[in-house]
Amino acid sequence: MMFSPPKFKLAATDDENRGTKQTNEEGSSVSSRLSRTAPPAPRTGGRRAATLLVAFTLLASLATGYLGGYLGSGGYRNAGAVGDQDISRQKQIAANEGQLIAAIAKAVGPSVVSINVVAESGVSNDFFGFPVPSRQQSAAGTGIIISSEGVIVTNRHVVQAGTTDVSVTLSDGTELDDVTVLGRTNQNDNLDIAFLKVNDLKGKKLVPAEIGDSSKVQVGDTVVAIGNALGQFNNTVTSGIISGYGRSVVASGNGTAATAESLNDLFQTDAAINQGNSGGPLVNTDGQVIGINTAVSGEGQNIGFAIPINDVNGLIKQVLSTGKFERPYLGVRYIRLTPDAAKEYDLSVDRGAYVLPSVDPSQPSVLEGSPAANAGIRERDIITAINGKKINEANSLTSLVGQHSVGDTVKVTVLREGKQMTLNVKLAAMPQE
Numbered sequence: 001m002m003f004s005p006p007k008f009k010l011a012a013t014d015d016e017n018r019g020t021k022q023t024n025e026e027g028s029s030v031s032s033r034l035s036r037t038a039p040p041a042p043r044t045g046g047r048r049a050a051t052l053l054v055a056f057t058l059l060a061s062l063a064t065g066y067l068g069g070y071l072g073s074g075g076y077r078n079a080g081a082v083g084d085q086d087i088s089r090q091k092q093i094a095a096n097e098g099q100l101i102a103a104i105a106k107a108v109g110p111s112v113v114s115i116n117v118v119a120e121s122g123v124s125n126d127f128f129g130f131p132v133p134s135r136q137q138s139a140a141g142t143g144i145i146i147s148s149e150g151v152i153v154t155n156r157h158v159v160q161a162g163t164t165d166v167s168v169t170l171s172d173g174t175e176l177d178d179v180t181v182l183g184r185t186n187q188n189d190n191l192d193i194a195f196l197k198v199n200d201l202k203g204k205k206l207v208p209a210e211i212g213d214s215s216k217v218q219v220g221d222t223v224v225a226i227g228n229a230l231g232q233f234n235n236t237v238t239s240g241i242i243s244g245y246g247r248s249v250v251a252s253g254n255g256t257a258a259t260a261e262s263l264n265d266l267f268q269t270d271a272a273i274n275q276g277n278s279g280g281p282l283v284n285t286d287g288q289v290i291g292i293n294t295a296v297s298g299e300g301q302n303i304g305f306a307i308p309i310n311d312v313n314g315l316i317k318q319v320l321s322t323g324k325f326e327r328p329y330l331g332v333r334y335i336r337l338t339p340d341a342a343k344e345y346d347l348s349v350d351r352g353a354y355v356l357p358s359v360d361p362s363q364p365s366v367l368e369g370s371p372a373a374n375a376g377i378r379e380r381d382i383i384t385a386i387n388g389k390k391i392n393e394a395n396s397l398t399s400l401v402g403q404h405s406v407g408d409t410v411k412v413t414v415l416r417e418g419k420q421m422t423l424n425v426k427l428a429a430m431p432q433e
Helices: 008-037 047-111 313-322 341-345 369-374 396-402
Strands: 112-125 129-144 151-154 163-169 179-184 192-200 224-230 231-251 258-269 282-285 289-296 304-308 334-336 353-355 382-387 409-416 419-424
Touching: 008 112, 047 129, 047 224, 047 231, 047 282, 047 304, 112 151, 112 224, 112 231, 129 289, 151 313, 163 179, 163 192, 224 289, 231 304, 258 289, 258 396, 313 396, 369 419, 382 396
Parallel strands: none
Antiparallel strands: 112 129, 112 163, 129 151, 151 192, 179 192, 224 231, 224 282, 231 258, 258 304, 282 289, 289 304, 334 353, 353 382, 382 409, 409 419
């Protein structure tokens, strides 16, 4: 839609007419007063002088009114100029925002790839009746290049179990088809992450994305999402804000309970995220990846979710340094405390990770043989900090543990029955499927 600027000329013209009208009324009034207060003309002589005096007074009044109208119209023209400046300033702001998003897309785009996956979908019989695995394209998603050697991070549900072939397409359209799945979190893990390795770069120089710090993200921050929308439109760019954080959702690939996954500690954003965007970056205004897009609400509008990048930092460091996928974990089932949750469970603090009491023997609060169990963490403990960093709105337990690698020993601050203690926990690798 073309913007039509206000027509200041009409307003000024209207004011000029109004000023002239005021002048005419004022002139009539002056003329009336002069007529009433002027001494009567002598019967002999002076009549010409009196007439000239009245005429002069009228002319002076008219001139004053005209000048006032002219200055008034000039004042409105000046007001119009200020309005033009405001409009220009708003246009400049909009232009700057558009240029910023374009610059982010240009800078980050080469680090984003489209992912196509072929997986076994069962067994069928060939022409001679022999059983053979069925193969079909099962998923299309997005990935983020994190090393020039070809390491890519994406979502677990993009390269699910049963994946046989993976190929990636670079932003310039080049397809790389010699790709290995380095590893993925298991189906019961609330971190929906997988890593790929491109073995043959075909002479291409890959550009790693810059990783940011998701603990600095605040509600209202501007973000940009880039991804392979609908599995057809690679490097689609959308923008929005961070709408919330610490979200927990149950997501499903096909809407069935069999594929449902519980995901915790997510950013919520109104930047449009569609099917195929999974595994793509959520980027801040510095062009840094602060999240990995993972889910979208099928019932709401512009409600998408992304994994904070700090939850994945430990894995990224481990994969890049060792080439192996090993997920560090504590081994506890917990809820992230809020004032409402603290009130519900009658707890003395409203921030931290509350190790839930077990209600199902098959799902203990502290996993047997886990690092938490070996260190003496119990159900109903409240974990308040990792290595002195408090668990709060900006830092979840998953995020703080995710900043470390397998084999690291961390100090876990625990509140138990009102008493604070510190336990040393050596992180181990989470069992994979």
